[in-house]
Structure formats: structure tokens, C-alpha cells
Amino acid sequence: MTYTIREATSQDTKQISSFVSERTGKAISPLHIENRLHFMRENPDESLYVYEERNQILGTLGFRIRHGADMILKFSEISVISVDETKSRQAAADKLKSYAEQLTSKHACSGMWWITGSEKNDATRAANEPLGFHETGYRFVKRFL
16 A cells, blocks of 8 residues: 655644544644644654555654753654554554654654553553563643643
């Protein structure tokens, strides 16, 4: 299957909004997506990428660079990956993960933080741990959307 991974643009806001709303069950307006893209354009350390097949967005990848206090260490933070979780779409998730690793290398980061939004139990989370990663702790999140 022919696919493209590219940086999201303003023309993608409606499709990203629908895609994310379907995945989360929460309405996220195109304006909210546009505001987020505007913020990212102003911040060179943050980007949003889309995975497309046949001009349809099937996945998103948020990429952020985190600098250590000493400014020597840099880590990439993969903050958003949304993919339709059917078997046929697993390839899309794998391609996005691979792309994230390429971005990490391109930006000369020391490592990569994989941030998952799933609230799965410990056994399920451990079984789905991305290859080469290890769990380092938990973040507590208060959601507003």
C-alpha cells in the first residue's frame, strides 16, 4: 500500500479533528487543531505529522524535543500516536514508530521517550511495550479535553 508521512498543514485540520474525535470519543474542533498547529509552527521543537493512504489520514504522530537542564542532553518525546487499531493498520503504527526513530536520529537526540495515552492495566501495557523501550515511571495527567 502506498503511504505518505508528512508534516500536518492547515488544510488537514478538519480531517485531523474528525480522526482524533473518533479515536478519543471527545469532540475536538478544527479550530483547536489549527491553534495547536499554529503553536507548533512558532516552536521549532514541536511538530505534528500525519500518516496518509489514498489521501485519507489514518494516523498522527506528535514529535517534541526536550532539552536537559544542561542543554547537552536532548530527548525526543513521542507524545501522540493515533492509529486505527485493526490488524491491517498495524503496519501504519509500525511505520510511524520507525519514522519517529528517524526524526530522533536526525535531531541528534540522546534517546526517545514514548508517551502513551492508554490507561491499560500493567500486564497489558507491558505486553505492548515498544521494542527497545523500558518503562521508567508514570505521569499523572489531568485532562481538559
